[in-house]
Structures are given as structure tokens and as C-alpha cells.
Amino acid sequence: MNIVLLGAPGSGKGFISNYIIDNYGFEHISTGNLLRESIKNKTKLGEKVQSYMTAGELVPDELVLSVLKDALNNKKNYKGLIFDGYPRKIAQAEELEKLVNIDLVICVDVPQAVILDRLSSRRVCSSCSEVYSLKLNKDTKCLKCGGEVIQRSDDVPSVIQHRLDKYEEQTKPLIDFYRNQNKLIMLDNSGSSEQTFSALKGILDKELEKK
Numbered sequence: 001m002n003i004v005l006l007g008a009p010g011s012g013k014g015f016i017s018n019y020i021i022d023n024y025g026f027e028h029i030s031t032g033n034l035l036r037e038s039i040k041n042k043t044k045l046g047e048k049v050q051s052y053m054t055a056g057e058l059v060p061d062e063l064v065l066s067v068l069k070d071a072l073n074n075k076k077n078y079k080g081l082i083f084d085g086y087p088r089k090i091a092q093a094e095e096l097e098k099l100v101n102i103d104l105v106i107c108v109d110v111p112q113a114v115i116l117d118r119l120s121s122r123r124v125c126s127s128c129s130e131v132y133s134l135k136l137n138k139d140t141k142c143l144k145c146g147g148e149v150i151q152r153s154d155d156v157p158s159v160i161q162h163r164l165d166k167y168e169e170q171t172k173p174l175i176d177f178y179r180n181q182n183k184l185i186m187l188d189n190s191g192s193s194e195q196t197f198s199a200l201k202g203i204l205d206k207e208l209e210k211k
């Protein structure tokens with residue numbers, strides 16, 4: 001079973017992916033993580049995408065698609081895939097359809113005010129991408145791998161707003177795109193983790209029963 005996670009930046013797609021990976025054994029494809037990795041490793045692709053990412057712009061489709069295809073080629077015998085951050089526009093969804101079958105689309109729903117608050121205190125491990133909140137943890141070393149915990153360059157207020165605007169304009173139309181395919185389920189992630197996980201478990205168990 002393959003799942004697309006839709007939702008604004010900071011809505012909690014990474015957090016939800018981790019739950020599905022840990023509890024259902026799915027594998028994760030986050031185009032954002034893969035692109036950041038290419039910048040860190042100073043690859044040719046990294047050089048091309050850095051300025052877009054720092055400005056909170058979407059990276060050109062052909063570059064993201066190449067990253068996605070490489071990631072898919074490296075996945076073998078998987079139980080299910082979680083697409084986190086791809087697609088971000090209808091043209092990308094159409095490309096994805098050519099590569100894999102998507103069974104379920106979970107749209108993570110959180111009010112903008114909560115997102116702004118979460119993103120400005122978000123910190124990430126520069127090595128393993130583990131996510132932290134400055135409100136809960138002020139350590140500068142990752143608790144999982146010991147890597148350096150940093151603020152993403154696109155998690156600063158001016159860029160955050162730009163990314164949210166891009167989401168509204170380019171990514172939100174995907175909600176209707178997938179609703180029309182009867183694949184869309186909304187998931188409220190504005191409450192406690194327990195509430196989100198319980199709703200998510202309900203959605204996934206029901207979906208897996210159908211298989």
C-alpha cells in the first residue's frame with residue numbers, strides 16, 4: 001500500500017511518517033530530505049537546488065523527479081511507501097501516477113497560526129533529519145545520532161510565509177485532485193500526539209483490511 005501525505009509545511013508530515021514507519025514498517029520518501037542531503041553532500045544537484053530551497057521556492061519539476069526516481073529505484077521489496085513532500089502540484093501527481101500506484105492520500109490539517117508557531121521553533125538534525133521543537137528540547141546535539149541540531153534556512157519567518165503561500169497556490173489543488181479519485185482522507189493534527197495517532201491508526205487499519 002502506498003500513501004501520499006499532503007499538508008502545509010509544518011503540518012506534521014514527517015512526524016506522521018515516523019509513526020507509520022515505526023508501527024507499520026513502511027518506507028519513507030521525503031523529497032525535501034533528499035534534496036537537503038544533496039546540498040549537504042555538495043553534489044551537482046545540490047548546487048542547482050540550493051537557491052530555490054533557501055528562498056522557499058519549489059525546485060523545478062525535472063530536478064525533483066530525478067531525485068524521486070532514484071529513491072524509488074533504491075527501494076526493493078517494500079511493504080508500502082510514504083511519499084512526504086511529493087507531489088506538490090498536479091503535474092507532479094501525474095508523474096507519480098506513472099511510477100507507482102497510490103492507494104491512499106492523507107491530508108494533514110492544522111490551522112495556519114499553529115503552523116507558524118511550530119515552524120519558527122522547529123529544529124532538525126543536520127545528519128539524520130530528526131525533528132525537534134525548541135520549546136521541548138534545547139540540546140544542540142541530536143538525541144538519536146549525535147549530529148548537530150540546526151534551524152533550517154527556510155524556517156525563518158519571511159521564508160515560512162512564502163512557503164505557506166506557495167502551498168495555498170500550488171499544492172492545495174491536489175486536495176480536490178485526490179478527492180475526485182476517492183483517495184483522500186483528512187487528518188486533524190492540531191490536538192495531542194495521542195489524538196493524531198489514534199485517528200491515524202483507525203484510518204490505516206481500515207485501509208489495510210481492504211487489501
Ligand code: AMP
Pocket residue numbers: 009031032033035052053056057058059060064084085086087088092154163
Ligand atoms: P520539505 O522538507 O518537504 O518542507 O521541502 C523543503 C523544500 O524542498 C521545499 O520548500 C522546496 O524548495 C523543496 N521541495 C521538496 N519537495 C519538493 C517538490 N515535490 N517539488 C518542488 N520542490 C520541492
